[in-house]
Amino acid sequence: MATYSSRIEAPAARWALSTRWLTRERAAPVFAGLGFLAVWEFYVRAFLPDFVATPLGIIQAIPTTVASAEFWSDVSITLRAIVEGVVIGSAAGVLVGVAMGRVREINWFLSPYIRTLYALPLVALVPIVILWVGYQPAARLVIVVISVFLPVAVTTADGTRAINKDYLDVGKMFGARTRDVWFGIALPAALPFIVTGIELGFARGITNAIAVEVLASVTGMGMSVFTKSNELNENASLVYVLCLAVFAVTVRSLMVRFRQWLAPWYHR
């Protein structure tokens, strides 16, 4: 909810165009976007070599790039690896997280590792994982799994630890066993936290998957962004970037919907 002070709102209202649908607020993003693209286009044409990407160049490159079989194989390889990693990482993260949230001793035992790894930028783990797993697609999967596992485990632990005491009392009254408390009370109460963890993990997973692809020369979208650029095919490289951005934005909005559907009582 946006609140503005009157001293800023008043002049804005005065300048507003009279036609109702064409307000300054609606026109501004269009002008800003077009202005940015125009500056980009002209700056590159005027001062930089031909191969540097421009907005028009990218639009022209879309049909040829998207028509190639290589593009679709890259997309399917990378996205599949990310989704697989997210599924495995979330499942493991939820299990470990619930155990950590519900049993103090497990939390104490595991938290030195989980917290340290959570603090560590996971890009720093890429070299050692490549060394152990090899210059192979499996390295990418391992990194994505870790990227998702950590935030999910941490948020699940926080969520299941902070359950309303009333829920536990009611559960106990109705004779809930440990298993019921864990998966019948704690887990549903922690759902919004878990989805937040998965969302965080998704974003990190995408970044780290690209990092592995580039550092370990594993085929995929991230690798192609860099190789296309090295081949001075900047426009095609940015088509890939565009595709990654669309994927990331889609995932983000899907996760928001998912959380609303899963936990409609939770507002944030």
Added chain:
Amino acid sequence: MAARKESFESRLARFRTVNAWWIRFGCYVLSLLLLFGAWQAFGNSFGVLFVPFTTTMGRLWDMLQNGPLLPGLLVSAKLYGVTLAINIIAGVAIGLALARIKLFSAAFERYIYIIYATPTISLVPFVSVIFGFEFGSRVLVAVLISIFPVLLGTMEGARSIPRQHLDVAAIFGSTEAQLWRDVIVPYVTPFAMSGIKQSIALSMVGTLVAEFFLNPDGVAAVLLQGTTVVDSGWVLAVTIFIAAISVVLVGIGELVERYLVRWRHTAVG
């Protein structure tokens, strides 16, 4: 008198409560001992790809004494410092502008979210083509990765200032400067601080990504050097070194936030 026999569960619960501190301490010690023990045993049997714990620590000590680690750290620290400073200054400024200037937010807000969602790492080749591989491009990449918590946190904070606060200030005839000093800055600080706390950790990610992918430099270059010669002791030692620094940075972030946000529970609830 025959006392009822206490059930195992309640005795266990009592034991866990009474000895909580010792159990906690024991858990930490046990977990670290297990890690080092397993690492040592594993390392002794696998050798080349996974050197034992003691060897790794020896290598780390050696690299700190006369290796490339500290010079590399110095290079990284410079990038990190500049990145964090820009994040704090520009992040707060842009965040406030987005919250307080309607037209500015109408024009740019959605683009900021798009840039935020785009994996910055994929923009590295483009940035390098336009701005080169030097310090400036590294800073740009690192900032693009780590500025958003500050920016969005400040924006949300400034937007959630209750209308009454602004109205009261207006009724008492406060000037714009007074409004900022007495209402906006105190209200927004906790939000900005929690963004800065995240940015303290994220700037490290940004620094490493920039160093990995724009002609390796700093600590990241030292790390990659070990991978190219398949020296697991080297790579493990540097990874542990980076992990230790990250833990310290995250700790500093938490301290800073706790110190500056003492009134947050009353302000935000």
